[in-house]
Amino acid sequence: MLVTGAAGMLGSQVLLCVPDGTEVCGTDLQEAPGVDAPGVDLADPEQVARLFRDHGPFRGVIHTAAYTAVDRAEEEEELALRVNGEACGVLAAECAKTDVPLVLVSTDFVFDGAGTRPYRPDDAVGPVSAYGRTKLAGERAATAAHPGGTRIVRTQWLYGPRGKHFPGTMLALAKDRDELRVVADQKGSPTSTLELAPALWAVLERGEAGVYHAACEGEATWHDFATATLEFAGVEDVTVHPCTTAEYPTPAKRPAYSVLDCSRLTELRGKPLAPWREALSTYLGTSTDS
Numbered sequence: 054m055l056v057t058g059a060a061g062m063l064g065s066q067v068l069l070c071v072p073d074g075t076e077v078c079g080t081d082l083q084e085a086p087g088v089d090a091p092g093v094d095l096a097d098p099e100q101v102a103r104l105f106r107d108h109g110p111f112r113g114v115i116h117t118a119a120y121t122a123v124d125r126a127e128e129e130e131e132l133a134l135r136v137n138g139e140a141c142g143v144l145a146a147e148c149a150k151t152d153v154p155l156v157l158v159s160t161d162f163v164f165d166g167a168g169t170r171p172y173r174p175d176d177a178v179g180p181v182s183a184y185g186r187t188k189l190a191g192e193r194a195a196t197a198a199h200p201g202g203t204r205i206v207r208t209q210w211l212y213g214p215r216g217k218h219f220p221g222t223m224l225a226l227a228k229d230r231d232e233l234r235v236v237a238d239q240k241g242s243p244t245s246t247l248e249l250a251p252a253l254w255a256v257l258e259r260g261e262a263g264v265y266h267a268a269c270e271g272e273a274t275w276h277d278f279a280t281a282t283l284e285f286a287g288v289e290d291v292t293v294h295p296c297t298t299a300e301y302p303t304p305a306k307r308p309a310y311s312v313l314d315c316s317r318l319t320e321l322r323g324k325p326l327a328p329w330r331e332a333l334s335t336y337l338g339t340s341t342d343s
């Protein structure tokens with residue numbers, strides 16, 4: 054199996070839960086320590102062809118690598134499109150040659166956020182940011198190149214043991230401040246890579262072509278997410294004030310509501326991902342049981 058983005062937040066976790074008996078090759082833009090593959094720029098079709106020639110054949114691919122700088126993408130849409138859009142088509146074409154499955158990790162940012170109930174996989178898309186447009190282009194390029202084998206898994210609000218993420222930022226800020234202001238008018242589902250990574254293997258091994266949504270159960274605002282992070286980490290002397298998106302402007306527009314309906318994935322695995330508070334508590338090394 055091939056896992057791209059091996060050094061990233063999600064890809065590193067995917068490599069830590071490889072199913073028994075599966076041989077895996079991880080790759081990233083820079084050579085990933087401890088994995089049997091050179092660094093590969095997936096935006097370069099020649100390098101992708103060489104990866105498949107020299108390290109394949111693969112039985113399947115989990116593609117987590119992406120240009121993930123959401124705000125910077127507003128200025129660099131062309132570069133983001135090469136990585137998030139065109140590279141997905143190239144990878145999918147390689148998978149189509151031997152008819153092996155491709156799991157492509159995508160995002161809630163393909164939706165406009167005007168919805169009022171959890172988004173289903175077949176709901177109309179309408180990205181409101183450059184990043185969202187490039188990820189949608191990737192979904193379409195991969196599906197066009199390998200319609201029978203592409204499994205798109207849209208997720209959101211990720212955090213985990215590796216990389217930069219929201220709970221880490223909140224805990225770092227809480228060391229220096231006694232008050233934080235956090236957006237309370239965007240809703241989604243905080244999702245732990247510890248929960249998501251095994252689900253990607255399930256989709257690779259037992260899923261079918263098409264779109265899956267994958268997020269922890271339940272919904273939250275960023276303010277809820279921040280409050281729970283500090284609570285579970287035992288930080289008591291910091292007050293988290295709610296603020297509006299308008300008070301905290303960012304270069305890229307975010308969907309106001311992007312809760313995902315994950316029932317197709319639940320059906321496949323026979324269980325949903327853990328509720329977001331439980332998953333966050335587990336990640337932070339405490340328990341909500343008491």
Ligand SMILES: NC(=O)c1ccc[n+]([C@@H]2O[C@H](COP(=O)([O-])OP(=O)(O)OC[C@H]3O[C@@H](n4cnc5c(N)ncnc54)[C@H](OP(=O)(O)O)[C@@H]3O)[C@@H](O)[C@H]2O)c1
Pocket residue numbers: 057058059060061062063064081082083093094095096116117118119120121136158159160161188208209210211212216
């Ligand atoms: N983080 C979230 O909240 C979130 C939410 C929804 C969906 N997603 C999706 O989930 C996936 C994993 O996200 P993540 O947060 O784990 O991202 P990440 O930590 O940024 O990891 C992505 C990895 O891809 C690598 N990469 C970038 N450009 C590449 C290229 N041209 N060729 C090969 N590798 C390249 C990056 O290398 P460098 O670091 O060297 O650039 C990085 O190691 C992505 O598809 C993302 O769009 C993430």
